[in-house]
Amino acid sequence: MPLIEAFSLPMLKKPLSNFLPGSIWSEEDSLLHVHGMVFKSTAREKGIPWGVQEIKAPQAWSLTTGHRIKVGVIDTGVDFSHPDLRYSLARGINLLNRAALPHDDNGHGTHIAGTIAAANQLRGMIGVAPRSIIYPVKAFDNNGSAFVSDIVLGIEWCVRNRVDVINMSFGMKTRSKSLLNAVNNAYNAGIIIIASSGNDGKRKSIDYPARYPQTIAVGATNRLRRVAPFSNRGHYIDIYAPGDKILSSWLRGKYNEMSGTSMATSHVSGAIALLLAHRPGLSPGEIKSILKRSMLPLRGTKTPRVTGELDVLRMLQAVDR
Template identity: 85%
Template sequence: MEEDPLLAVDGTALKQTGREKGIPWGVQEIKAPHAWSTTTGHRIKIGVIDTGVDFSHPDLKHSLARGINLLNRAALPHDDNGHGTHIAGTIAAANQLRGMIGVAPRSTVYPVKAFDHNGSAFVSDIIMGIDWCVRSRMNIINMSFGMKTRSKSLLHAVTNAFNAGIIIVASSGNDGKRKSVDYPAKYPQTISVGATNRLRRIAPFSNRGIHIDIYAPGEKILSSWLRGKYHEMSGTSMATSHVSGAIALLLAYQPGLAPAEIKAIMKRSMLPLRGTKAPRLTGELDVMRMIAAADR
Protein backbone atom coordinates (compact mmCIF):
# COMPACT_ATOMS: atom_id res chain seq x y z
CA MET A 1 0.00 0.00 0.00
CA GLU A 2 1.22 3.44 -0.92
CA GLU A 3 1.17 6.16 1.73
CA ASP A 4 -1.51 8.86 1.52
CA PRO A 5 0.40 12.13 2.04
CA LEU A 6 -1.06 15.59 2.57
CA LEU A 7 -0.93 18.32 -0.08
CA ALA A 8 -1.25 22.06 0.42
CA VAL A 9 -2.69 24.81 -1.76
CA ASP A 10 -0.07 27.10 -3.35
CA GLY A 11 -0.97 30.63 -2.28
CA THR A 12 0.39 33.11 0.25
CA ALA A 13 0.41 36.79 1.25
CA LEU A 14 -3.22 37.44 1.98
CA LYS A 15 -4.55 40.93 2.07
CA GLN A 16 -8.16 41.97 2.14
CA THR A 17 -8.78 44.84 -0.17
CA GLY A 18 -11.59 47.06 -1.31
CA ARG A 19 -9.49 48.31 -4.17
CA GLU A 20 -10.62 48.88 -7.73
CA LYS A 21 -12.13 45.77 -9.22
CA GLY A 22 -13.21 45.64 -12.84
CA ILE A 23 -10.56 43.82 -14.86
CA PRO A 24 -7.66 42.79 -12.58
CA TRP A 25 -4.12 43.48 -13.81
CA GLY A 26 -3.33 39.83 -14.54
CA VAL A 27 -6.39 39.41 -16.75
CA GLN A 28 -5.29 42.54 -18.65
CA GLU A 29 -1.66 41.40 -18.80
CA ILE A 30 -2.46 38.14 -20.62
CA LYS A 31 -4.66 40.15 -23.05
CA ALA A 32 -7.82 38.19 -22.27
CA PRO A 33 -10.12 41.24 -22.80
CA HIS A 34 -8.91 41.50 -26.42
CA ALA A 35 -10.24 37.98 -27.05
CA TRP A 36 -13.72 38.48 -25.59
CA SER A 37 -15.21 39.66 -28.89
CA THR A 38 -14.14 36.25 -30.29
CA THR A 39 -14.46 33.89 -27.32
CA THR A 40 -15.60 34.08 -23.69
CA GLY A 41 -15.15 30.41 -22.79
CA HIS A 42 -18.83 29.58 -23.32
CA ARG A 43 -19.75 25.95 -22.48
CA ILE A 44 -16.25 25.03 -21.31
CA LYS A 45 -16.30 23.02 -18.06
CA ILE A 46 -13.47 23.55 -15.58
CA GLY A 47 -13.05 21.31 -12.56
CA VAL A 48 -11.35 23.29 -9.78
CA ILE A 49 -9.96 20.83 -7.23
CA ASP A 50 -9.53 23.10 -4.23
CA THR A 51 -11.20 24.29 -1.01
CA GLY A 52 -14.64 24.74 -2.61
CA VAL A 53 -16.24 28.03 -3.59
CA ASP A 54 -18.43 30.79 -2.15
CA PHE A 55 -21.70 30.11 -3.98
CA SER A 56 -23.21 33.38 -2.81
CA HIS A 57 -20.47 35.63 -4.23
CA PRO A 58 -22.17 38.06 -6.65
CA ASP A 59 -19.31 37.78 -9.17
CA LEU A 60 -19.52 33.98 -9.31
CA LYS A 61 -23.28 33.40 -9.29
CA HIS A 62 -23.51 32.89 -13.05
CA SER A 63 -20.21 31.03 -13.36
CA LEU A 64 -20.72 28.02 -11.11
CA ALA A 65 -22.13 24.53 -11.40
CA ARG A 66 -22.88 22.34 -8.38
CA GLY A 67 -19.61 20.40 -8.31
CA ILE A 68 -18.93 17.93 -5.49
CA ASN A 69 -17.84 17.99 -1.85
CA LEU A 70 -15.54 15.01 -1.26
CA LEU A 71 -15.24 15.76 2.47
CA ASN A 72 -19.02 15.72 2.98
CA ARG A 73 -20.93 14.18 0.08
CA ALA A 74 -24.28 15.47 1.34
CA ALA A 75 -23.18 19.12 1.26
CA LEU A 76 -22.43 21.60 -1.51
CA PRO A 77 -18.70 22.27 -1.93
CA HIS A 78 -18.83 25.45 0.16
CA ASP A 79 -15.49 27.20 0.67
CA ASP A 80 -14.36 27.54 4.30
CA ASN A 81 -10.85 28.76 3.40
CA GLY A 82 -11.04 31.30 0.54
CA HIS A 83 -8.41 29.86 -1.79
CA GLY A 84 -10.88 28.06 -4.08
CA THR A 85 -13.09 31.14 -4.37
CA HIS A 86 -10.03 33.20 -5.36
CA ILE A 87 -9.08 30.68 -8.07
CA ALA A 88 -12.66 30.49 -9.40
CA GLY A 89 -12.82 34.31 -9.64
CA THR A 90 -9.70 34.60 -11.76
CA ILE A 91 -10.97 31.88 -14.09
CA ALA A 92 -14.60 32.85 -14.53
CA ALA A 93 -15.89 35.83 -12.50
CA ALA A 94 -18.55 37.68 -14.46
CA ASN A 95 -19.99 40.80 -12.86
CA GLN A 96 -19.32 43.60 -15.26
CA LEU A 97 -21.28 46.30 -13.49
CA ARG A 98 -20.05 46.23 -9.92
CA GLY A 99 -17.57 43.41 -9.46
CA MET A 100 -14.65 41.82 -11.26
CA ILE A 101 -14.22 39.89 -14.47
CA GLY A 102 -12.15 36.73 -14.83
CA VAL A 103 -10.24 35.42 -17.83
CA ALA A 104 -13.10 33.35 -19.29
CA PRO A 105 -16.30 34.97 -17.96
CA ARG A 106 -18.71 32.59 -19.69
CA SER A 107 -16.94 29.37 -18.79
CA THR A 108 -18.35 27.22 -15.97
CA VAL A 109 -16.44 26.31 -12.82
CA TYR A 110 -17.27 22.99 -11.17
CA PRO A 111 -15.89 23.24 -7.63
CA VAL A 112 -14.42 19.96 -6.37
CA LYS A 113 -13.83 20.32 -2.64
CA ALA A 114 -10.92 18.07 -1.64
CA PHE A 115 -9.17 20.57 0.65
CA ASP A 116 -10.27 21.44 4.19
CA HIS A 117 -10.44 24.84 5.90
CA ASN A 118 -6.65 24.76 6.43
CA GLY A 119 -5.99 24.26 2.71
CA SER A 120 -4.83 20.65 3.24
CA ALA A 121 -5.93 17.53 1.38
CA PHE A 122 -5.03 13.86 1.21
CA VAL A 123 -3.80 12.44 -2.09
CA SER A 124 -6.69 9.94 -1.98
CA ASP A 125 -9.23 12.80 -1.99
CA ILE A 126 -7.42 14.52 -4.89
CA ILE A 127 -7.55 11.26 -6.85
CA MET A 128 -11.29 10.96 -6.17
CA GLY A 129 -11.61 14.55 -7.40
CA ILE A 130 -9.73 13.81 -10.62
CA ASP A 131 -11.85 10.69 -11.21
CA TRP A 132 -15.02 12.73 -10.65
CA CYS A 133 -13.78 15.28 -13.25
CA VAL A 134 -13.19 12.47 -15.77
CA ARG A 135 -16.64 10.95 -15.17
CA SER A 136 -18.29 14.37 -15.32
CA ARG A 137 -16.52 15.20 -18.60
CA MET A 138 -14.62 18.30 -17.58
CA ASN A 139 -12.62 19.99 -20.34
CA ILE A 140 -9.99 21.36 -17.95
CA ILE A 141 -8.84 20.54 -14.40
CA ASN A 142 -7.25 23.34 -12.36
CA MET A 143 -4.81 22.04 -9.73
CA SER A 144 -3.48 24.98 -7.70
CA PHE A 145 -1.62 22.80 -5.20
CA GLY A 146 1.42 20.62 -4.94
CA MET A 147 3.59 18.26 -2.96
CA LYS A 148 7.24 17.26 -2.96
CA THR A 149 6.85 13.49 -3.09
CA ARG A 150 5.84 11.48 -6.12
CA SER A 151 2.77 9.28 -5.91
CA LYS A 152 2.08 6.40 -8.28
CA SER A 153 -1.64 6.56 -7.66
CA LEU A 154 -1.73 10.33 -8.36
CA LEU A 155 0.24 9.81 -11.59
CA HIS A 156 -2.20 7.06 -12.58
CA ALA A 157 -5.20 9.40 -12.02
CA VAL A 158 -3.51 12.26 -13.93
CA THR A 159 -2.65 9.92 -16.84
CA ASN A 160 -6.22 8.65 -16.91
CA ALA A 161 -7.55 12.24 -17.16
CA PHE A 162 -4.97 13.13 -19.84
CA ASN A 163 -5.96 10.06 -21.87
CA ALA A 164 -9.61 11.15 -21.58
CA GLY A 165 -8.61 14.39 -23.35
CA ILE A 166 -8.75 16.63 -20.26
CA ILE A 167 -6.24 19.46 -19.98
CA ILE A 168 -4.64 19.48 -16.53
CA VAL A 169 -3.12 22.76 -15.35
CA ALA A 170 -0.94 22.56 -12.23
CA SER A 171 1.00 25.06 -10.10
CA SER A 172 4.76 24.60 -9.95
CA GLY A 173 5.16 25.61 -6.29
CA ASN A 174 6.31 28.61 -4.29
CA ASP A 175 9.80 27.58 -3.16
CA GLY A 176 11.78 29.85 -5.50
CA LYS A 177 13.66 26.79 -6.78
CA ARG A 178 15.56 26.74 -10.06
CA LYS A 179 15.58 23.04 -10.87
CA SER A 180 12.51 21.40 -9.41
CA VAL A 181 8.76 21.78 -9.35
CA ASP A 182 6.05 20.20 -7.21
CA TYR A 183 3.98 17.18 -8.15
CA PRO A 184 1.62 16.90 -10.00
CA ALA A 185 3.07 19.80 -12.08
CA LYS A 186 6.22 17.72 -12.64
CA TYR A 187 4.30 15.08 -14.57
CA PRO A 188 4.54 15.62 -18.35
CA GLN A 189 0.77 15.08 -18.68
CA THR A 190 0.13 18.42 -16.96
CA ILE A 191 0.75 22.01 -17.99
CA SER A 192 3.04 23.32 -15.24
CA VAL A 193 2.74 26.99 -14.41
CA GLY A 194 5.20 29.48 -12.89
CA ALA A 195 4.35 32.99 -11.70
CA THR A 196 5.34 36.41 -13.04
CA ASN A 197 4.94 39.90 -11.58
CA ARG A 198 3.83 43.19 -13.13
CA LEU A 199 7.31 43.74 -14.56
CA ARG A 200 6.94 40.52 -16.60
CA ARG A 201 9.74 38.95 -14.61
CA ILE A 202 9.56 35.63 -12.78
CA ALA A 203 8.19 36.31 -9.28
CA PRO A 204 10.84 35.67 -6.60
CA PHE A 205 8.75 32.96 -4.88
CA SER A 206 8.04 31.01 -8.08
CA ASN A 207 9.76 27.76 -8.95
CA ARG A 208 11.39 28.07 -12.36
CA GLY A 209 13.51 26.21 -14.90
CA ILE A 210 13.01 23.54 -17.55
CA HIS A 211 10.06 21.86 -15.83
CA ILE A 212 7.87 24.97 -16.27
CA ASP A 213 5.68 24.97 -19.38
CA ILE A 214 4.41 28.53 -19.10
CA TYR A 215 4.42 31.56 -16.79
CA ALA A 216 1.43 33.75 -15.93
CA PRO A 217 0.65 36.60 -13.52
CA GLY A 218 0.84 35.39 -9.91
CA GLU A 219 1.90 38.31 -7.73
CA LYS A 220 -0.62 40.50 -5.88
CA ILE A 221 -3.60 39.09 -7.76
CA LEU A 222 -6.97 40.54 -6.78
CA SER A 223 -9.90 38.12 -6.90
CA SER A 224 -13.10 37.05 -5.19
CA TRP A 225 -13.10 35.95 -1.54
CA LEU A 226 -15.49 34.64 1.09
CA ARG A 227 -18.64 36.56 2.05
CA GLY A 228 -18.69 38.53 -1.19
CA LYS A 229 -15.35 40.17 -0.51
CA TYR A 230 -12.07 40.47 -2.45
CA HIS A 231 -8.53 39.51 -1.52
CA GLU A 232 -5.10 39.98 -2.98
CA MET A 233 -2.99 36.80 -3.09
CA SER A 234 0.38 35.81 -4.47
CA GLY A 235 1.42 32.33 -5.58
CA THR A 236 1.80 29.95 -8.48
CA SER A 237 -1.82 29.01 -7.64
CA MET A 238 -2.90 32.40 -8.93
CA ALA A 239 -0.83 31.98 -12.11
CA THR A 240 -2.43 28.57 -12.70
CA SER A 241 -5.95 30.01 -12.68
CA HIS A 242 -4.98 32.50 -15.42
CA VAL A 243 -3.76 29.62 -17.59
CA SER A 244 -6.92 27.54 -17.01
CA GLY A 245 -9.05 30.53 -18.04
CA ALA A 246 -6.94 31.10 -21.16
CA ILE A 247 -7.30 27.46 -22.20
CA ALA A 248 -11.08 27.79 -21.72
CA LEU A 249 -11.03 30.73 -24.17
CA LEU A 250 -9.00 28.68 -26.65
CA LEU A 251 -11.21 25.57 -26.35
CA ALA A 252 -14.43 27.54 -26.83
CA TYR A 253 -12.85 29.07 -29.95
CA GLN A 254 -11.49 25.75 -31.27
CA PRO A 255 -13.26 22.81 -29.64
CA GLY A 256 -11.66 19.39 -29.80
CA LEU A 257 -8.03 20.36 -29.30
CA ALA A 258 -6.17 17.59 -27.45
CA PRO A 259 -4.05 18.30 -24.35
CA ALA A 260 -0.78 17.82 -26.28
CA GLU A 261 -1.96 20.20 -29.03
CA ILE A 262 -2.86 22.85 -26.48
CA LYS A 263 0.53 22.58 -24.82
CA ALA A 264 2.21 22.93 -28.23
CA ILE A 265 0.08 26.00 -29.10
CA MET A 266 1.01 27.59 -25.77
CA LYS A 267 4.70 26.94 -26.30
CA ARG A 268 4.53 28.46 -29.79
CA SER A 269 2.77 31.59 -28.65
CA MET A 270 4.51 32.58 -25.40
CA LEU A 271 5.91 36.07 -24.93
CA PRO A 272 9.59 36.04 -23.94
CA LEU A 273 10.10 37.00 -20.31
CA ARG A 274 12.09 39.96 -19.11
CA GLY A 275 15.35 39.26 -17.39
CA THR A 276 15.79 35.59 -18.36
CA LYS A 277 18.82 34.25 -20.17
CA ALA A 278 16.90 31.65 -22.16
CA PRO A 279 14.06 33.58 -23.77
CA ARG A 280 13.12 30.84 -26.24
CA LEU A 281 12.66 28.05 -23.75
CA THR A 282 10.04 29.72 -21.69
CA GLY A 283 7.68 32.66 -21.69
CA GLU A 284 4.51 34.31 -20.47
CA LEU A 285 0.95 33.49 -21.41
CA ASP A 286 -0.59 35.67 -24.14
CA VAL A 287 -4.18 34.85 -25.09
CA MET A 288 -4.20 36.72 -28.42
CA ARG A 289 -0.99 35.08 -29.60
CA MET A 290 -2.39 31.72 -28.50
CA ILE A 291 -5.57 32.14 -30.54
CA ALA A 292 -3.54 33.26 -33.55
CA ALA A 293 -1.24 30.22 -33.16
CA ALA A 294 -4.27 27.91 -33.07
CA ASP A 295 -5.34 29.26 -36.47
CA ARG A 296 -2.02 28.44 -38.09
Protein backbone atom coordinates in the same frame (compact mmCIF):
# COMPACT_ATOMS: atom_id res chain seq x y z
CA MET B 1 1.50 37.41 6.14
CA PRO B 2 0.26 33.86 6.75
CA LEU B 3 1.39 31.17 4.36
CA ILE B 4 -1.52 28.87 3.61
CA GLU B 5 0.61 26.32 1.85
CA ALA B 6 2.96 25.97 4.82
CA PHE B 7 0.20 25.08 7.27
CA SER B 8 -0.53 21.42 7.92
CA LEU B 9 -2.19 19.48 10.70
CA PRO B 10 -0.85 16.24 12.19
CA MET B 11 -3.27 14.12 10.19
CA LEU B 12 -3.10 10.33 10.28
CA LYS B 13 -1.49 8.74 7.24
CA LYS B 14 -2.69 5.33 6.08
CA PRO B 15 -1.86 3.11 3.11
CA LEU B 16 -3.62 4.56 0.08
CA SER B 17 -5.07 1.14 -0.78
CA ASN B 18 -7.17 1.46 2.40
CA PHE B 19 -8.88 4.48 0.86
CA LEU B 20 -9.21 3.29 -2.70
CA PRO B 21 -10.86 -0.13 -3.03
CA GLY B 22 -9.15 -2.26 -5.63
CA SER B 23 -6.11 0.02 -5.77
CA ILE B 24 -2.95 -1.71 -6.95
CA TRP B 25 -0.81 0.90 -5.18
CA SER B 26 0.45 0.53 -1.65
CA GLU B 27 1.71 3.92 -0.50
CA GLU B 28 1.06 6.37 2.29
CA ASP B 29 -1.84 8.74 1.82
CA SER B 30 0.27 11.90 1.70
CA LEU B 31 -0.81 15.49 2.24
CA LEU B 32 -0.86 18.20 -0.41
CA HIS B 33 -1.14 21.94 0.17
CA VAL B 34 -2.49 24.84 -1.85
CA HIS B 35 0.06 27.16 -3.49
CA GLY B 36 -1.28 30.53 -2.39
CA MET B 37 -0.19 33.21 0.08
CA VAL B 38 -2.67 35.67 1.59
CA PHE B 39 -1.71 39.34 1.48
CA LYS B 40 -4.61 41.64 2.26
CA SER B 41 -8.36 41.90 2.14
CA THR B 42 -10.04 44.45 -0.10
CA ALA B 43 -13.63 45.58 0.32
CA ARG B 44 -14.48 45.83 -3.36
CA GLU B 45 -12.90 45.40 -6.76
CA LYS B 46 -14.30 46.71 -10.00
CA GLY B 47 -13.25 46.01 -13.54
CA ILE B 48 -10.49 43.88 -14.97
CA PRO B 49 -7.63 42.80 -12.65
CA TRP B 50 -4.09 43.50 -13.79
CA GLY B 51 -3.29 39.84 -14.49
CA VAL B 52 -6.29 39.42 -16.78
CA GLN B 53 -5.18 42.55 -18.63
CA GLU B 54 -1.55 41.41 -18.77
CA ILE B 55 -2.33 38.17 -20.63
CA LYS B 56 -4.50 40.15 -23.09
CA ALA B 57 -7.69 38.25 -22.36
CA PRO B 58 -9.99 41.29 -22.90
CA GLN B 59 -8.73 41.68 -26.49
CA ALA B 60 -9.87 38.11 -27.18
CA TRP B 61 -13.42 38.46 -25.82
CA SER B 62 -14.77 39.52 -29.22
CA LEU B 63 -13.71 36.05 -30.44
CA THR B 64 -14.28 33.88 -27.37
CA THR B 65 -15.45 34.16 -23.78
CA GLY B 66 -15.03 30.48 -22.89
CA HIS B 67 -18.75 29.84 -23.40
CA ARG B 68 -19.86 26.58 -21.70
CA ILE B 69 -16.34 25.21 -21.22
CA LYS B 70 -16.28 23.14 -18.01
CA VAL B 71 -13.39 23.89 -15.65
CA GLY B 72 -12.97 21.53 -12.72
CA VAL B 73 -11.34 23.33 -9.79
CA ILE B 74 -10.01 20.84 -7.24
CA ASP B 75 -9.50 23.09 -4.24
CA THR B 76 -11.09 24.32 -1.01
CA GLY B 77 -14.55 24.79 -2.56
CA VAL B 78 -16.20 28.03 -3.61
CA ASP B 79 -18.37 30.81 -2.19
CA PHE B 80 -21.69 30.11 -3.92
CA SER B 81 -23.14 33.43 -2.75
CA HIS B 82 -20.41 35.62 -4.26
CA PRO B 83 -22.10 38.03 -6.72
CA ASP B 84 -19.23 37.76 -9.22
CA LEU B 85 -19.52 33.94 -9.38
CA ARG B 86 -23.31 33.53 -9.21
CA TYR B 87 -23.70 32.69 -12.90
CA SER B 88 -20.40 30.86 -13.29
CA LEU B 89 -20.87 27.85 -11.00
CA ALA B 90 -22.09 24.29 -11.37
CA ARG B 91 -23.04 22.26 -8.29
CA GLY B 92 -19.74 20.37 -8.04
CA ILE B 93 -18.96 17.91 -5.23
CA ASN B 94 -17.78 18.03 -1.63
CA LEU B 95 -15.45 15.08 -1.04
CA LEU B 96 -15.12 15.91 2.67
CA ASN B 97 -18.88 15.88 3.23
CA ARG B 98 -20.85 14.25 0.42
CA ALA B 99 -24.16 15.56 1.80
CA ALA B 100 -23.11 19.22 1.48
CA LEU B 101 -22.34 21.58 -1.35
CA PRO B 102 -18.60 22.30 -1.83
CA HIS B 103 -18.73 25.50 0.24
CA ASP B 104 -15.39 27.23 0.70
CA ASP B 105 -14.18 27.62 4.30
CA ASN B 106 -10.68 28.83 3.37
CA GLY B 107 -10.93 31.32 0.48
CA HIS B 108 -8.29 29.90 -1.86
CA GLY B 109 -10.78 28.07 -4.11
CA THR B 110 -13.02 31.12 -4.42
CA HIS B 111 -9.99 33.21 -5.41
CA ILE B 112 -9.04 30.68 -8.11
CA ALA B 113 -12.61 30.53 -9.42
CA GLY B 114 -12.80 34.32 -9.67
CA THR B 115 -9.68 34.65 -11.80
CA ILE B 116 -10.96 31.95 -14.14
CA ALA B 117 -14.62 32.86 -14.53
CA ALA B 118 -15.85 35.89 -12.55
CA ALA B 119 -18.59 37.61 -14.52
CA ASN B 120 -19.97 40.79 -12.92
CA GLN B 121 -19.04 43.55 -15.29
CA LEU B 122 -21.20 46.32 -13.86
CA ARG B 123 -20.49 45.97 -10.14
CA GLY B 124 -17.59 43.58 -9.68
CA MET B 125 -14.63 41.97 -11.46
CA ILE B 126 -14.21 39.91 -14.59
CA GLY B 127 -12.16 36.76 -14.93
CA VAL B 128 -10.20 35.44 -17.91
CA ALA B 129 -13.08 33.35 -19.32
CA PRO B 130 -16.27 34.94 -17.95
CA ARG B 131 -18.67 32.54 -19.68
CA SER B 132 -16.93 29.34 -18.69
CA ILE B 133 -18.44 27.19 -15.93
CA ILE B 134 -16.60 26.28 -12.72
CA TYR B 135 -17.17 22.76 -11.40
CA PRO B 136 -15.94 23.08 -7.80
CA VAL B 137 -14.45 19.95 -6.25
CA LYS B 138 -13.81 20.41 -2.53
CA ALA B 139 -10.91 18.14 -1.55
CA PHE B 140 -9.06 20.61 0.72
CA ASP B 141 -9.97 21.52 4.29
CA ASN B 142 -10.11 24.97 5.86
CA ASN B 143 -6.31 24.92 6.31
CA GLY B 144 -5.65 24.29 2.61
CA SER B 145 -4.59 20.65 3.16
CA ALA B 146 -5.83 17.52 1.37
CA PHE B 147 -5.02 13.84 1.16
CA VAL B 148 -3.85 12.33 -2.13
CA SER B 149 -6.77 9.90 -1.93
CA ASP B 150 -9.27 12.78 -2.10
CA ILE B 151 -7.38 14.39 -4.99
CA VAL B 152 -7.58 11.09 -6.87
CA LEU B 153 -11.32 10.87 -6.20
CA GLY B 154 -11.69 14.47 -7.39
CA ILE B 155 -9.88 13.77 -10.65
CA GLU B 156 -12.02 10.66 -11.21
CA TRP B 157 -15.17 12.75 -10.59
CA CYS B 158 -13.98 15.30 -13.17
CA VAL B 159 -13.41 12.52 -15.72
CA ARG B 160 -16.88 11.06 -15.12
CA ASN B 161 -18.48 14.50 -15.44
CA ARG B 162 -16.56 15.26 -18.64
CA VAL B 163 -14.95 18.51 -17.65
CA ASP B 164 -12.68 20.08 -20.26
CA VAL B 165 -9.98 21.51 -17.97
CA ILE B 166 -8.82 20.67 -14.44
CA ASN B 167 -7.18 23.42 -12.35
CA MET B 168 -4.75 22.03 -9.76
CA SER B 169 -3.36 24.94 -7.72
CA PHE B 170 -1.59 22.73 -5.18
CA GLY B 171 1.32 20.38 -4.85
CA MET B 172 3.61 18.14 -2.84
CA LYS B 173 7.30 17.27 -2.94
CA THR B 174 7.02 13.50 -3.31
CA ARG B 175 5.95 11.32 -6.22
CA SER B 176 2.66 9.41 -5.93
CA LYS B 177 1.85 6.47 -8.20
CA SER B 178 -1.88 6.75 -7.50
CA LEU B 179 -1.90 10.46 -8.33
CA LEU B 180 0.08 9.81 -11.53
CA ASN B 181 -2.38 7.08 -12.48
CA ALA B 182 -5.34 9.46 -11.99
CA VAL B 183 -3.59 12.20 -13.99
CA ASN B 184 -2.89 9.71 -16.77
CA ASN B 185 -6.54 8.65 -16.90
CA ALA B 186 -7.69 12.27 -17.18
CA TYR B 187 -5.07 13.01 -19.85
CA ASN B 188 -6.15 9.96 -21.85
CA ALA B 189 -9.75 11.16 -21.57
CA GLY B 190 -8.71 14.38 -23.32
CA ILE B 191 -8.81 16.62 -20.24
CA ILE B 192 -6.26 19.42 -20.02
CA ILE B 193 -4.63 19.52 -16.57
CA ILE B 194 -3.10 22.80 -15.39
CA ALA B 195 -0.90 22.53 -12.27
CA SER B 196 1.04 25.04 -10.17
CA SER B 197 4.77 24.54 -9.82
CA GLY B 198 5.20 25.62 -6.18
CA ASN B 199 6.34 28.64 -4.20
CA ASP B 200 9.83 27.61 -3.06
CA GLY B 201 11.85 29.76 -5.47
CA LYS B 202 13.66 26.65 -6.73
CA ARG B 203 15.51 26.57 -10.05
CA LYS B 204 15.84 22.84 -10.65
CA SER B 205 12.75 21.29 -9.09
CA ILE B 206 8.98 21.76 -9.04
CA ASP B 207 6.17 20.13 -7.08
CA TYR B 208 3.98 17.21 -8.10
CA PRO B 209 1.61 16.92 -9.95
CA ALA B 210 3.03 19.81 -12.03
CA ARG B 211 6.20 17.78 -12.56
CA TYR B 212 4.30 15.06 -14.41
CA PRO B 213 4.63 15.56 -18.20
CA GLN B 214 0.87 15.01 -18.65
CA THR B 215 0.17 18.35 -16.96
CA ILE B 216 0.88 21.94 -17.97
CA ALA B 217 3.27 23.23 -15.29
CA VAL B 218 2.84 26.91 -14.43
CA GLY B 219 5.25 29.42 -12.88
CA ALA B 220 4.40 32.93 -11.69
CA THR B 221 5.39 36.37 -12.99
CA ASN B 222 5.01 39.85 -11.52
CA ARG B 223 3.93 43.20 -13.01
CA LEU B 224 7.42 43.69 -14.48
CA ARG B 225 6.99 40.48 -16.53
CA ARG B 226 9.80 38.83 -14.60
CA VAL B 227 9.64 35.52 -12.74
CA ALA B 228 8.27 36.25 -9.25
CA PRO B 229 10.90 35.62 -6.53
CA PHE B 230 8.76 32.96 -4.80
CA SER B 231 8.03 30.97 -7.99
CA ASN B 232 9.72 27.71 -8.83
CA ARG B 233 11.34 27.97 -12.25
CA GLY B 234 13.56 26.14 -14.72
CA HIS B 235 13.15 23.60 -17.48
CA TYR B 236 10.19 21.84 -15.84
CA ILE B 237 7.99 24.95 -16.30
CA ASP B 238 5.80 24.93 -19.41
CA ILE B 239 4.43 28.48 -19.15
CA TYR B 240 4.45 31.50 -16.83
CA ALA B 241 1.49 33.72 -15.96
CA PRO B 242 0.72 36.57 -13.54
CA GLY B 243 0.82 35.37 -9.94
CA ASP B 244 2.05 38.26 -7.81
CA LYS B 245 -0.47 40.32 -5.80
CA ILE B 246 -3.50 39.07 -7.72
CA LEU B 247 -6.85 40.47 -6.62
CA SER B 248 -9.85 38.15 -6.92
CA SER B 249 -13.05 37.02 -5.23
CA TRP B 250 -13.05 35.92 -1.59
CA LEU B 251 -15.40 34.62 1.07
CA ARG B 252 -18.61 36.46 2.05
CA GLY B 253 -18.69 38.39 -1.20
CA LYS B 254 -15.38 40.11 -0.53
CA TYR B 255 -12.07 40.34 -2.40
CA ASN B 256 -8.53 39.42 -1.46
CA GLU B 257 -5.07 39.94 -2.84
CA MET B 258 -2.99 36.75 -3.05
CA SER B 259 0.35 35.71 -4.48
CA GLY B 260 1.48 32.27 -5.59
CA THR B 261 1.82 29.90 -8.50
CA SER B 262 -1.79 29.02 -7.65
CA MET B 263 -2.84 32.41 -9.00
CA ALA B 264 -0.75 31.97 -12.14
CA THR B 265 -2.36 28.58 -12.76
CA SER B 266 -5.88 30.02 -12.69
CA HIS B 267 -4.93 32.51 -15.43
CA VAL B 268 -3.75 29.64 -17.63
CA SER B 269 -6.91 27.59 -16.95
CA GLY B 270 -9.04 30.55 -18.02
CA ALA B 271 -6.95 31.01 -21.17
CA ILE B 272 -7.36 27.33 -22.09
CA ALA B 273 -11.13 27.73 -21.65
CA LEU B 274 -11.03 30.62 -24.13
CA LEU B 275 -9.03 28.49 -26.55
CA LEU B 276 -11.32 25.44 -26.31
CA ALA B 277 -14.46 27.52 -26.85
CA HIS B 278 -12.80 28.97 -29.95
CA ARG B 279 -11.41 25.65 -31.21
CA PRO B 280 -13.18 22.65 -29.64
CA GLY B 281 -11.59 19.24 -29.73
CA LEU B 282 -7.93 20.16 -29.24
CA SER B 283 -6.01 17.45 -27.39
CA PRO B 284 -3.92 18.13 -24.26
CA GLY B 285 -0.74 17.60 -26.29
CA GLU B 286 -1.85 20.01 -28.99
CA ILE B 287 -2.73 22.66 -26.41
CA LYS B 288 0.65 22.39 -24.69
CA SER B 289 2.33 22.79 -28.07
CA ILE B 290 0.22 25.87 -28.89
CA LEU B 291 1.09 27.45 -25.54
CA LYS B 292 4.80 26.86 -25.97
CA ARG B 293 5.00 28.33 -29.46
CA SER B 294 2.89 31.39 -28.64
CA MET B 295 4.31 32.52 -25.29
CA LEU B 296 5.88 35.94 -24.91
CA PRO B 297 9.59 35.96 -23.93
CA LEU B 298 10.14 37.07 -20.35
CA ARG B 299 12.19 40.04 -19.25
CA GLY B 300 15.43 39.29 -17.52
CA THR B 301 15.86 35.74 -18.81
CA LYS B 302 18.89 34.41 -20.63
CA THR B 303 16.87 31.76 -22.46
CA PRO B 304 13.92 33.63 -24.03
CA ARG B 305 13.12 30.86 -26.48
CA VAL B 306 12.87 28.20 -23.80
CA THR B 307 10.29 29.81 -21.54
CA GLY B 308 7.81 32.65 -21.63
CA GLU B 309 4.62 34.26 -20.37
CA LEU B 310 1.07 33.44 -21.42
CA ASP B 311 -0.34 35.70 -24.15
CA VAL B 312 -3.94 34.92 -25.11
CA LEU B 313 -3.89 36.83 -28.41
CA ARG B 314 -0.72 35.10 -29.58
CA MET B 315 -2.21 31.77 -28.48
CA LEU B 316 -5.36 32.26 -30.54
CA GLN B 317 -3.31 33.43 -33.53
CA ALA B 318 -1.13 30.32 -33.26
CA VAL B 319 -4.11 27.96 -33.41
CA ASP B 320 -5.65 29.86 -36.33
CA ARG B 321 -2.52 29.64 -38.46
